[in-house]
Amino acid sequence: MKFDVMTGGLPLRSMAAFAQDAERAGFSGIVVTEGGRTAYLGCGAAALAADIDILTGVAVAFPRSPMVTAEIAWELAEATGGRFRLGLGTQVRAHITRRYGSDFEHPGPRLKEYVLAMQAIFRAFRGDEPLAVDGEFYHLDLLPAQWSPGPISTPNPPIDVAAVNPWMLRMAGEVADGVHVHPLNHPTYLRETVIPNLNEGATKAGRSAEDLEIIVPAFIVPIDDDEARWRNFARMQVAFYGSTPNYAFIFEQLGFDGTTDRIRERQRSRDLAGMAAEVSDELLDHFVVTGPRSELADKILERYQGLATRVVSYFGGLDWTNDPSALNAWADVARGVTNP
Secondary structure, three states, rough: OOOOOOOOOOOOOHHHHHHHHHHHHHEEEEEEEOOOOHHHHHHHHOOOOOEEEEOOOEEOOOOOHHHHHHHHEEEEHOOOOOOOOEEOOOHHHHHHHHHHOOOOOOOHHHHHHHHHHHHHHHHHHHHHOOOOOOOOOOOOOOOHHHHHHOOOOOOOOEEEEEEEHHHHHHHHHHHHEEEEEEOOOHHHHHHHHHHHHHHHHHHHHOOHHHHHHOOOOOOOEEOOHHHHHHHHHHHHHHHHHHOHHHHHHHHHOOOOHHHHHHHHHHHOOOOOOHHHOOOOOHHOOEEEEOOOOOHHHHHHHHHHHOOOOOEEEEOOHHHHHHHOOOHHHHHHHHHHHOOO
């Protein structure tokens, strides 16, 4: 199992320093999210600063054409010597249409076609076949030699997709190289929803879920370092993510029916504290890994072995922004997970 650390967008010089600190601490990779800053420039800064896996987790697909994303991923794969993984997601309609001014209709099939188009583009970059993408959403058939980056010495960058519901998980299993599981996850959801649907999609494509990278963010709370603060932050994140109606089933799998409705009622009145209060300690414990640092590696392995190939410390990047020396404290945990 690999053990990564997540970060949001950072100033580029800070991203380089973060990657170096993560490498020194023994993390397998850094997972870069996309929000107010692009994921890709940060990945470029990290790629030139540290020999560590670099993943977008995730970059927003639809505002960029598959060709633009393919060119960026190609360059990052080359710059990292094959240590870059491209994670893509749909985002939500409001952001795609109102913030990016892009199309969102049929997001699942659109993302599937996007992944297939990128794979065709990679083959065209290598000269294996002419560019010929003629789908429902994308039509690409022009790639003169002077506009192609040409082959690189590393394998094609793997493409992972963000997926929550069964259809998207089956799609990931069928066409992608891996899946970014949503931070709102627990072992029951992984066992009953993620793995079976990945397997179904992979079987359709003549392969196994064992061929896939399963990337799982984790709310990890060391009880010897400001436990209350991190638990409260995890509680707020569970409430925030759990306000999405399509995610209600994740609570229902645990027997906490109606949780999303209650969170949304609080949300409508802008009661942030009330939203968090709907996540009881009993419910929160399903979403966090808690223990002394000396025991965290064993707890992570016990929770995720057989369910994840990469576990991502959700809070690690935030911890680093508050204290750049913070990642040092994770060295024993990282070694314990990656070399049990």
